[in-house]
Amino acid sequence: MGLFKKKRAVFIENAGGVIITKSIYQGTSKLKWFFREESVNPSDNGWRAIGDNDTQEYLNNPENSMVVDFNTLANIEPAVLSVYDMPVGTDLEFCFNDTGRYFVDTNTGNRIK
Incomplete structure (x- = not known):
């Protein structure tokens, strides 16, 4: 990274983890699908995010997903x-x-308002 990292804002304290595709995190796709599942882990808030360029083949590979704090998303x-x-x-x-x-x-x- 470098000496200077962009400071990320914290919008919701203790928001929990969300599973997102690496393509969203890396900026190679934009958020397209967002859904919430039941979670058995208290640190997981159940939200899942999939990018607009993510194929089923891409999604089938667990290495293409990651857990981040909801505030990161x-x-x-x-x-x-x-x-x-x-x-x-x-x-x-x-x-x-x-x-x-x-x-x-x-x-x-x-449409959600």
Whole structure:
């Protein structure tokens, strides 16, 4: 890294871990799918993030996923802060276009405000 690291903001104290693909972390893909599963580990908040370039083959390789603090993901894509408190079973698609950045509930098709 270098002598100077970009300081990452902490938005939510003790937010827990989230599993994301390395492509999101490395910036080679953007957040596309965001869903919440039941977690058996208290340090895991259940959120999972998949990038727009992630193929099924890529996802099948466990080495392409990593656990990061939720705040790390929020520094990459701040929109996740707006859905942090949604319940287990939430399944969202992240959209970004000329109308803005927002989530769509994949079960209902409704835009999340």
